[in-house]
Amino acid sequence: MLQLKQISKNFGGLPALSEVTFTVPKGQLTALIGPNGAGKSTLINCITGVLEPSSGQIHFQNQQITALPAYKISRMGISRTFQNLKIFPRLTVLENILTGLTCEGGNSMLMAMLRLPYLRHRERKLKLRAMDALDRFGLADKINWPAGALAYGDKKRVELARATVGQPQLILLDEPVAGLNAEETAAVGEQLRLLRSAGHTMLLVEHDMALVMEIADQVVVLDSGKCIATGSPDEVRQNPLVLEAYLGRMDATA
Ligand SMILES: Nc1ncnc2c1ncn2[C@@H]1O[C@H](COP(=O)(O)OP(=O)(O)OP(=O)(O)O)[C@@H](O)[C@H]1O
Numbered sequence: 328m329l330q331l332k333q334i335s336k337n338f339g340g341l342p343a344l345s346e347v348t349f350t351v352p353k354g355q356l357t358a359l360i361g362p363n364g365a366g367k368s369t370l371i372n373c374i375t376g377v378l379e380p381s382s383g384q385i386h387f388q389n390q391q392i393t394a395l396p397a398y399k400i401s402r403m404g405i406s407r408t409f410q411n412l413k414i415f416p417r418l419t420v421l422e423n424i425l426t427g428l429t430c431e432g433g434n435s436m437l438m439a440m441l442r443l444p445y446l447r448h449r450e451r452k453l454k455l456r457a458m459d460a461l462d463r464f465g466l467a468d469k470i471n472w473p474a475g476a477l478a479y480g481d482k483k484r485v486e487l488a489r490a491t492v493g494q495p496q497l498i499l500l501d502e503p504v505a506g507l508n509a510e511e512t513a514a515v516g517e518q519l520r521l522l523r524s525a526g527h528t529m530l531l532v533e534h535d536m537a538l539v540m541e542i543a544d545q546v547v548v549l550d551s552g553k554c555i556a557t558g559s560p561d562e563v564r565q566n567p568l569v570l571e572a573y574l575g576r577m578d579a580t581a
């Protein structure tokens with residue numbers, strides 16, 4: 328579904344990514360792991376058009392998407408969450424989720440102002456889908472809250488609901504359980520499992536190794552901007568390069 332070919336990204340001459348190559352197969356959950364500063368978020372930003380790679384190519388469903396603007400990539404069916412939450416604090420929870428469906432609402436300003444009946448009907452359908460997503464993430468009782476007033480864990484779930492409500496082709500998740508307590512982590516883990524069994528394709532950046540090793544079909548390991556291993560959770564766990572770069576710490580936290 329997604330192919331990364333020799334992606335490099337430099338910031339002011341310093342390499343954050345060096346010739347990273349791997350593929351994300353359709354219908355699978357690929358985990359992207361690596362120590363702090365390994366380049367995981369930079370890679371997600373390159374895939375989603377937030378950053379332009381310095382070199383290399385990205386193909387999504389056999390189409391070249393390298394350096395396309397973020398809105399075009401989003402319209403092609405790639406959604407994401409952010410490591411540092413990006414929600415609209417003054418919009419309600421429901422409105423935040425509806426922004427994940429904007430591609431499907433696509434009407435001109437004039438049509439929206441005319442309030443044609445079929446548009447109202449479509450708006451109702453979008454709202455029902457948004458409310459269904461909020462229900463799945465346990466936010467149904469907070470739909471009219473301003474999103475900025477939510478607790479941290481609920482904000483993370485608003486992002487997850489927004490990223491999944493539009494039924495995207497590919498979901499990129501940058502540390503979705505970071506900062507959540509054990510109960511919240513288990514609930515999000517369950518949602519990820521459900522998305523995976525429903526056949527969604529996901530790329531998951533996560534430091535919670537217990538979750539990664541349990542849920543991932545494939546694990547890609549970055550270290551100092553380089554891809555040092557790719558394989559099943561078991562293969563990666565036993566890879567000497569990974570052990571050296573990372574697993575000592577992972578075993579301690581798993
Ligand atoms: N906008 C930027 N300008 C300059 N340097 C950056 C920028 N974004 C990231 N970097 C640098 O690129 C490297 C990779 O950072 P990145 O945030 O991708 O790591 P990460 O693997 O996501 O780490 P973490 O696990 O802490 O989230 C780091 O050295 C970081 O300081």
Ligand SMILES: [Mg+2]
Nearest residue numbers: 367368369410
């Ligand atoms: Mg990061």
